[in-house]
Amino acid sequence: MKDLKFIAQQLRKPAGDFAATIAGKMxxxxxxLYDLTFRSMNLHDGDTVLEIGFGNGFHFTEFLSLKNDLVLYGIDYSEEMVNQATTENMSLxxxxxxxxxxxxxxxxxYENETFxxxxxxxxxxxWEDPGEHLKEIYRVLKPGGKFYTGMRTKDSMLELPFTEFGFKLHTVDSWISIVNKMGFEVSDVYRKKDPAFDDFDKKVQLESVCIESRKITP
Ligand SMILES: C[S@@+](CC[C@H](N)C(=O)[O-])C[C@H]1O[C@@H](n2cnc3c(N)ncnc32)[C@H](O)[C@@H]1O
Structure with missing residues (x-):
């Protein structure tokens, strides 16, 4: 088994020979969590949507089938993920x-007010400094546009032994407070317990959370 620090690094930025393997596990x-986020998003026909950090994009076909005429942009800083997602979603x-x-x-x-x-x-x-990412998300959202953060509760993340290697963990409340300070208003929090699984020699059950926030324009 690969060591925990290596797994944490791969989850942060999949790279090299192990990138496809870690993407499959994700x-x-x-x-x-994707099921919860998609259900929470209240998508409309014709929405233009951006996903940040899409991994290998296994979910793109499903996402684009949720409504008519959706357009999806994706950005990921892993070259391997962009290459794999591109190859596997060429027809889209x-x-x-x-x-x-x-x-x-x-x-x-992207231009201001695109999504x-x-x-x-x-x-x-x-995100070492979440503010610099949230500022950009704010900029590219249309007035009144929504930002959805998909995450696991902090208690859940602490169940996963690799998160001690460089993960910046947030509670739901601490993340809400960060988002609200950056020009958004959190409007809803959706939660669902994942199915339990066996990993790292114990039974683990994570709790998925999707935090909905709305861009406030002065
Ligand atoms: C833990 S993986 C999650 C992948 C997928 N969203 C999922 O939930 O299965 C994190 C992904 O976000 C990407 N990523 C991390 N920080 C990023 C950033 N600042 N900008 C773009 N992509 C980023 C990584 O390359 C990786 O593909």
């Missing part, structure tokens, strides 16, 4: 409904 482990890209970019969320390569909704799942732990 796809299984984070499916309950060719159809003009999916646009993928390699880059970081603290410097989003109806922005979401990210299991990404905020890697």
């Amino acid at each position: 796809n299984v482990g984070n499916k309950p 890209i060719k159809s003009g409904r999916l646009f993928l970019t390699e880059g970081s969320s603290n410097q989003l390569p 109806d909704k922005v979401f990210c799942n299991m990404v905020i732990y890697f």
